[in-house]
Amino acid sequence: MPLHRRFGTLAISSILFSLIAGCSSPPPPIRPNLPPSESDLVLLKTTAALCDRKPDVLKKVPPKTFTVRAWGSGQELVYSAAQSPSHADESYFFDEDGMLVGAIFMFPSGLDLEPYPVLRKTLLALKPQLEFYLNVSQLATKANMDSSAIFDTGDEKTTVEYLVTGNREHMILLTASFTIDPYVRLFSPYRREFLDRLRQPAGGKSGMKIESQGSEDKEPFVSLQQFARGQTAQLAYCKDKDYDIAADAYQKSITSGFANKVWMAEAHHRLGVSLDAKGQFEKAKAEMLQSLAIRPNVPEVMNNLGAVHNKLGEKAAAMSLFEKAVILRPNYAMARYNLAEAYEPTNPKRALAEYETFLALVEGIPEEEGRVARVKERLKVLKKP
Numbered sequence: 596m597p598l599h600r601r602f603g604t605l606a607i608s609s610i611l612f613s614l615i616a617g618c619s620s621p622p623p624p625i626r627p628n629l630p631p632s633e634s635d636l637v638l639l640k641t642t643a644a645l646c647d648r649k650p651d652v653l654k655k656v657p658p659k660t661f662t663v664r665a666w667g668s669g670q671e672l673v674y675s676a677a678q679s680p681s682h683a684d685e686s687y688f689f690d691e692d693g694m695l696v697g698a699i700f701m702f703p704s705g706l707d708l709e710p711y712p713v714l715r716k717t718l719l720a721l722k723p724q725l726e727f728y729l730n731v732s733q734l735a736t737k738a739n740m741d742s743s744a745i746f747d748t749g750d751e752k753t754t755v756e757y758l759v760t761g762n763r764e765h766m767i768l769l770t771a772s773f774t775i776d777p778y779v780r781l782f783s784p785y786r787r788e789f790l791d792r793l794r795q796p797a798g799g800k801s802g803m804k805i806e807s808q809g810s811e812d813k814e815p816f817v818s819l820q821q822f823a824r825g826q827t828a829q830l831a832y833c834k835d836k837d838y839d840i841a842a843d844a845y846q847k848s849i850t851s852g853f854a855n856k857v858w859m860a861e862a863h864h865r866l867g868v869s870l871d872a873k874g875q876f877e878k879a880k881a882e883m884l885q886s887l888a889i890r891p892n893v894p895e896v897m898n899n900l901g902a903v904h905n906k907l908g909e910k911a912a913a914m915s916l917f918e919k920a921v922i923l924r925p926n927y928a929m930a931r932y933n934l935a936e937a938y939e940p941t942n943p944k945r946a947l948a949e950y951e952t953f954l955a956l957v958e959g960i961p962e963e964e965g966r967v968a969r970v971k972e973r974l975k976v977l978k979k980p
Contacts, residue, residue: 629751630721630747630748631720632717632750632755633713633714633716633717634714634717634755635711635712635713636706636768636771638683638698638700639773641680642656642674642680643656643695643698644695645696645697645698645773646834649670649672649694650693652687660674660678667816668690668691668817668847669688669690670689671686672686672687674686674687681700682706683700684700684701685698685699685701686699690820691824694833696778696823696824697773697775697782698772698773699784699789700770701770701792701793703731703793705760706769707765707766707767708759708766708767718746718759722746723744724744724746724747724756725745725785726742726743726745727742727744727785728742728743729743729758729760729769729790729794731793731794743758743759743760744758744759745757745758745783745785752776752832753773753774754774754775754776754779754782755771755773756783757771758770758784758785769784770789770793772789775827775832776832777822777823777824777827777830777832778827781816781823785809785810786810786811788809789809790809813854813855814853814854814855815851817847817851818848818852818853818858821844821851822844822858822862824840825840825843825844825845825848826865828840828844829865829869838870838872839873841869842866842869842873845862845863848862859889860886860887860893860896861890863883863889864893864895864896864899866882867879867881867883867899870882871899871902871903876906876907877907879903880904883899887900892923894919894920894921894923894924894930897917897919897920897930898920898929898933900916901913901915901930902933904916905933910937914937914938917933917934928953928963931952931956932949932953935947935950935970939973943977946973947974950970951974953970954967
């Protein structure tokens with residue numbers, strides 16, 4: 596059983612509330628302190644790169660070597676260990692638009708990491724996200740007695756997770772997963788479906804099955820998959836932003852449904868943000884109002900809805916929402932900025948105070964340099980006698 600429960604690289608709170616800049620979508624969040632990630636074990640780069648299109652991947656690997664499986668609204672292409680250059684059971688996962696969003700490499704017999712000192716050094720520097728006992732039939736009996744651990748690392752937009760067994764002196768790799776961040780919860784090596792593949796590889800005997808092991812989604816898989824697809828398109832995880840795909844994906848996630856109202860509310864919110872970016876302001880307003888009906892008093896939604904009201908010329912409604920947003924979260928910089936702009940025509944003194952509060956809140960944040968410059972120019976005007 597797990598010795599340390601892993602809550603996931605992207606908890607709901609961090610997934611759901613990254614849209615803070617009015618109704619514009621910020622770039623993917625940058626991890627302030629990236630973990631060690633160096634590796635001398637080359638896996639994914641031998642055949643593909645995340646965000647590649649399926650035709651480009653198939654140019655590198657002949658299509659006849661793959662088995663095709665359904666993967667929600669997308670596809671999984673399976674490449675057996677007997678044919679793969681890594682000697683792993685490889686799976687490549689494509690969304691419905693044909694983009695590679697994740698890959699899994701499984702070593703049911705274990706891959707001794709002794710020849711890979713760089714990767715071993717990286718793993719030793721990382722803190723395990725989860726430790727548990729795992730019985731895999733093709734591993735040596737002694738290795739099955741050791742605790743297994745999951746380590747995660749990555750860069751600004753992607754996550755790599757390693758499932759390793761053995762001890763610090765003798766590490767054995769069982770699974771390596773690669774994914775763009777919006778999909779990370781769907782590619783954890785601790786997902787029950789992936790643990791079951793390790794325990795019972797194709798053509799092999801099954802290891803001990805422990806029903807309590809492995810995470811399972813409480814939400815419909817397609818809903819989570821479409822939400823991740825929307826986030827990928829909206830926040831430009833792969834090349835440019837695509838609000839058409841984002842709106843389509845969030846609408847499909849809503850249609851599929853969520854059990855948790857937080858997910859459903861945020862799907863409506865993000866659909867509204869996407870529609871706003873497409874210039875469909877009335878539809879955007881309706882989605883954000885629906886989000887607040889499901890989950891009231893969320894400052895980010897209020898701020899973004901206020902921005903939509905502003906574009907529709909509904910100034911009083913916009914100002915009221917900006918006011919509520921800063922009451923709920925006094926250090927909400929973007930709402931302060933929007934409130935300052937709203938007050939500027941009628942109450943310059945209040946606008947000046949809000950602009951100054953905004954500057955104090957974003958001091959030292961490089962991403963806000965452009966807006967800071969604009970605010971400083973506005974302050975010069977407002978302070979003129």
